[in-house]
Amino acid sequence: MSLDVDIGHASGRGPRDLNEDFAGAVRAQPGDRRQGLIAAVADGVSGGGLGLEAAQTTVMGLLSDYFATPPGWEPTVALDRLIRAQNAWLADHNRRRRGEGAALTTLTALALQGQTWTLAHVGDTRAWLLRQGEQGPELSLLTQDHALDHPDQRSRLTRAVGLDDGLRVDFAQGEAQVGDTLVLTSDGVHGVLRPTRLAELAAWGTADLAARALVQAALEAGGQDNASALVLRVQGLDPRQLHDEQAWGRTLPVPSPLRVGEALDGLTVTARVADTGVHLLYQVRAADGALGALKTLHPSRASDPQERDMLAHEAWLGRRLTEAEVPGVVRVWPRPAHASAFYLLFDWHQGRTLEQLMAGPGGPPRVADALTAALAWTRTLARLHRLGMVHRDLKPGNLHLGDDGQWRLLDLGVALSGQENAEQRALHAGTPSYMNPEQWEEGGQADAGSDLFALGVTLYQWLTGRLPFGELEPYPRGRHRREPVPASRLRPDVPIWLDRVLAKALAPQARQRFETAEELLLALERGASRPLQPARALPLLQRDPRAALQLALGLSLALNAVLLLWLALWR
Incomplete structure (x- = not known):
């Protein structure tokens, strides 16, 4: 299985003279160590084309530089560094304009790598997740607007790229599933369409048809602003990567100490094996009767991000070795689909x-x-x-x-x-x-x-x-x-x-x-x-160079001592 995403984009000027929205998506090139895709939508704020300048440079800079960041950078780190750099550049240019107006923009960016989506968000553009639930498709809003809540001042942003030297970016992460539809919209779309209507249109046809339908419906409903939609339909995902495990480890809580007989996600504790002060190790029995080992963090380390990352790294390494069928290592179990806590499961071997x-x-x-x-x-x-x-x-x-x-x-x-x-x-x-x-x-x-x-x-x-x-x-x-x-x-x-x-x-x-x-x-x-x-x-x-030098110094001192003694006797 590999990443397969159907991408659709549409944007309309509406009654405005200029379309200051900008959006795009880029996939990683074959051979890039950092795989996946990056998508973003921005809504420029200002007049005279400065908003378009801010939106365009922000989105294009992010899309062109994201896959050039070091592969060791976790997605939130890469997004944060790039967005802050763009904000510093834009804020500096705005200071130099001296009364000519400021170029500002909102931004919602989504990185999809492995089996995790990562969002970075500033302003009032939005991200949505449409996923099949038990009762049919369910639409979830993934972002929170940074704008004044008064009806007469909804256009007053409290955060925007280029507004201040210091920028606080909201981040969110979640697990992607095949069949998910992720939607990025400007306020010209979600400011007009109700969520139920948005969900109905986002689920229709291909990603490109859905994006066009969203924009067209917003403008036909009387929208007075630029309208843009970026639709991503997930049809295939890459194997789990390290940052997938790390995101999982940061999201889920560490379980409280378990007693024999207690159950966790269908696993019954049969013995408490070890308490190192850093980790707790239990023997557990699965529903099919198989014995396993459950490793988790000690509650005293639950809030330590480094310990969480190390256990997530161990889980990822174990899965790689299990998938490669390396002999001489313990097989790691697949993580339960609806895990409620952060832990690692692997085979139990008597011995x-x-x-x-x-x-x-x-x-x-x-x-x-x-x-x-x-x-x-x-x-x-x-x-x-x-x-x-x-x-x-x-x-x-x-x-x-x-x-x-x-x-x-x-x-x-x-x-x-x-x-x-x-x-x-x-x-x-x-x-x-x-x-x-x-x-x-x-x-x-x-x-x-x-x-x-x-x-x-x-x-x-x-x-x-x-x-x-x-x-x-x-x-x-x-x-x-x-x-x-x-x-x-x-x-x-x-x-x-x-x-x-x-x-x-x-x-x-x-x-x-x-x-x-x-x-x-x-x-x-x-x-x-x-x-x-x-x-x-x-x-x-x-x-031992030091010992050799010490020996040479000792011999030198001894020789000097003999010479001094000889001179004293000669006189």
Whole structure:
């Protein structure tokens, strides 16, 4: 399924000498990272053509620049930046006119991306949603006029583009459905036609015929103003995108803490699994008897927009991996059609995490079992990395062995996708003992290599019972500059070839480690048949420049001391 929208537009001058309305719609070009369409209608306010200038430049600027904004910008951000920039430009020009009149305009803009519509609104143009309900088509007004409410002063706008340096824009978001009709009108249409008549005409024929019918009916009913209508019939939608999940996450409330036996959207809580202070995790049973896991925010984090965006990002990543049928990750369930709260649902698997296995009575694993697990982890990471994702918190607590014998990677809560916002990307996420040293440097960022380093730490810990660099606190200093004790010294049954794989995975410098998950996978698969060459020991100057300088300074001071002593004795 892909975006398919029938677009219709009509505009009439009416009894006015000049038509100062302006409207248009633009679809994204094939290959644009920001897909969808942008539509807008503006009603210019002023005389002498200045209103048309304001309406035309505002709509054309928005339509031409919207798809040029950074793809990481959420639709409300992109619309806000563009409209405010246009307002600043127009307000500045109005100041320079010095009594020649001001160019002002109302504006209602609609962006349709993925399965979400986003509205930006200033003034008394309007947006409507016509949707099939249980009793037939239902028309909903999506905007609120910014005009004085007195009958004699309806033309007095309280907000308009170009009116003041500071502009407050109303935003609204909602979920689009196939079959929806979205209508943008100037007040020359809705100021004359009743909503029931507007709904009747908007549902008639193609989008173009509906737009013409709306304008014609308004003018025939005695309308004294310019009349414009832009009709969008949604016939197909793109797959859900990240901003769809984010819009959903901002709209719905976080559920109150649930007790065993309580129901939410047809899901019955059977157990409360975890409370991290940030998230709550429940086991739930669906109407068909299937067990699932429900993850939501802790009520104390319900108003935190960053936490909401991160859970929405996790939901989107989970759906992408589920749709791509990536093995080794937990399948995410489709969101209920009429969800009443913000939560994430995924499969429930009986079993234990690696952390639980390590704490159990079984002792260290057989080398063969650890290798089988490491191969499964690496294959999953390879698939994630090929999709442009970085897990960023691989550790024993996030690796799960199900009763079905399958290893699965858990918790994408801090994962990177390349489309997360700057705050999420800059977040220093992860567990210190499993993080590669580059992340502790100024400006250091997690990447695919970070996951491979964490995998090496995890495999070493499982085999030997201890962390290669010890338990690290945030911002460790110098602990990664020494190479860990070879696993074979702590456990003689670890083969030398595996020692070398671990040494390469945990090397002090990034250029000495595996570059890709495929390279690590190949080394594990080849094993003793084609072992890695032993790594050459790095000189102290490369391994620890500070220690090398300190040693050089110490030798210099010692030499100077000997020379001074020799001079003193010579005299």
